[in-house]
Amino acid sequence: MKETIKNYITTIREQFGTRSSKVGSYSFILTAVVLAILITVNAALGFLPDSYAQADLTANQLYSISSQSKVMLSSLKDDITIYWIVTAGQEDEFVEKLLHNYEDYSSKVKVEKKDPDLNPDFTNAYTDEEIYNNSVIVECGDRYRYISYEDMYSTSSTDAYSMYTAADEFSGEKLITSAVSYCTTEDIPVIHVLEGHGETALSDSFAEAVETDNLETETLSLLNGEAVPEEVECILINAPSTDISEQEKDMLTEFLEGGGRVLILSGTNTEDELPNLKAVAEYYGISVMEGVVVESDTDHYVFNTPVLLMPDLESSEITDPLIDDNYHVIMPVAKALDLSKTDSNVTVTSLLTSSEGSYLKEDGYNIGTYEKEDGDTEGPLTLAALAAKETEDGEGQMQLVWIASSVMLDDAYNQYSSDANEDFVLNALEMMCGKEDSVSVRSKSLTNEYLTVSTSASSLIKIVTIAVIPAAYLIFGIVVVVRRKRR
Incomplete structure (x- = not known):
């Protein structure tokens, strides 16, 4: 028996003493060491913030925060608390990753989970809206903003005969960064929207964008007043269908002379030529030319329609952000602006221009052909312009922007431009309000985006x-x- 065991041990030694056995042993040991290293590194990465330990390889960076959000988080001076209203086990992966990124990037941000089943009355102090799972409340001191989970996703029906819907965009970062900006900003600028002349109501999309950009809107009527109220700083006139009165013209001119700011969207679809409103712009060297601009250069219009213009963006405070990000504005059915009669004390800047191959057809909607005819005014033509003038006391500056298209903010054209139309108008309003910390974070597509x-x-x-x-x-x-x- 002993001799058998001894022979067995000798055989094993001889087998493991061969060259192939030694190589196999080394391979086994090396594999074990590599596995041990990987396990150790993986365990160590678990203690690091997600921004360092994980890479976002999605096309739209769905699991990351943008540079605009990082700039805002880097400048925080006050502590921010983000309450995540979520039932345990029902966390949305996009929301969870997003909130972790905010908390990881800034030591001023703290995320607290609040289970609505365990804290049913917690949200009563913040909102009386219906609370959806994965909603968020951003708080800083006495200011707060509630963000409904429903608002984080925009959805569209995928089947006209069913109730099935699919999410198109995720707006979580856009809304949360806006809320952080709102909670840390002392004074919120107010845009006064003129009414009483058949003005087009702001679309829901644009109204939401204004709110997200931390601008407030209030209606303004000048029909019964003698002057623009003192608290008004910026007036938006959106596609009026009838003209302002002589008295209102004088009130707006006086308002501008005192350092006021006015943005006007008015183009070819107005029934009235609006002589009084045009006179306000003419006072500062912007003359509105009646008709419709037609493009012959196929690089400057879209959808095979020569009146759906894709103009050149001239460098300015308003357009530079769009130029830097390679976005294009779509100007549908636009008039032209004549800037040749500018006074020396007024600075007039062209913002959007058509190509040299464009021309203005004076018949407007009544044109019978897109072809160039005798008498058509040749391009390039100005489609949007900014007039600026220092006040007499030298302590302020009036600003007037005229955008020669009444339907530029329509949802369809804005969507075709990938929100560039909306951003163009918002940039102008921000400049007029002296707002420096604009929130330009875009929603992130979960499916596809329009390519302009x-x-x-x-x-x-x-x-x-x-x-x-x-x-x-x-x-x-x-x-x-x-x-x-x-x-």
Whole structure:
């Protein structure tokens, strides 16, 4: 028996003493060491913030916060508390990751979970709205803002015959960063929206964008007043269908002379030529030219429609953010502005211009052809302009912006421009209000975004994808077949 065991041990030693056994042993030991290192590193990464331990490889950076949010978080001086209203086990992955990123990036931000089942009355002090799971409350001192979970996602129906819906965009970061800005800002600028002349109501989308940008809106009527109220600093006049009165014209001019700010959207779809409103702009060197601008350059219009303009953005405080991010504004059915009669004490800046191949057709909506005709005013033409003038006391500056399209803020055109239309107007309002900490965080698409391209670019893409690429594959296949047969 002992001899058998001894022989067995000797056999094992001989087997493990071979070269192949030694190599196998080294491989096993090396594998064990590598696994131990990976386990240790993985455990160590668990203690690091998500921003350092994990990489966001999604196309729209769904699990990251943008540079705009980081700039705001870096400048925080007061402590921010974000209450996450969520039932245990029902956390939304996008919201959870987003809140962790805020907390990881700034020591001033603290996230607290509040289970509505355990704290049913917690939200009563903040809102009387219906509370949805994964909603958020941002608080700083005495200021707070409630963000409903429903508002974080925009959805659209995918089937006209069913109740099925799918989320298109995630707006969590946009809303939370806006709320942080709101809670840490002492004075919120107010935009007064003129009424009483058949003005077009602000779309829900634009009204929401104004609120997200931490601007407030109030209606303003000048019909029964003698002067613009002292508390008014900025007036928005959105596509009036009837003219202002002589008295209102004088009131607006006096308001501007005192350092007021006015933004006007008015284009070809107005029934009245609005002589009094136009006179306000003419006082500062902006003359409105009646008609409709038509483009012949396919790089400057979209959807094969020469009156849906894609103008050039001239460098300015209003347009530079859009230029830097390569966004394009869409100007539908626009008039033109003449800036040739400017006084020396007024600075007039062109913001949007058509191409040299454009022309103004005076018949407006009654034009019978898009082709250029005798008498049409040749481009380039100004489509939006800013007039600025120092006040007499030298302590302020009046600003007047005229955008020569009444439907620029319509949801459809804004969507086609990937919100560039909306951003253009918001940038102008921010400048007029002296607002420096604008919230320009965009919603993140969960599906697809519109790509704003000119008609010529669209045609080129079609030719390449439908003809050039298939032809190239066909030629390549023929060459391969011919070569093989020759062999």
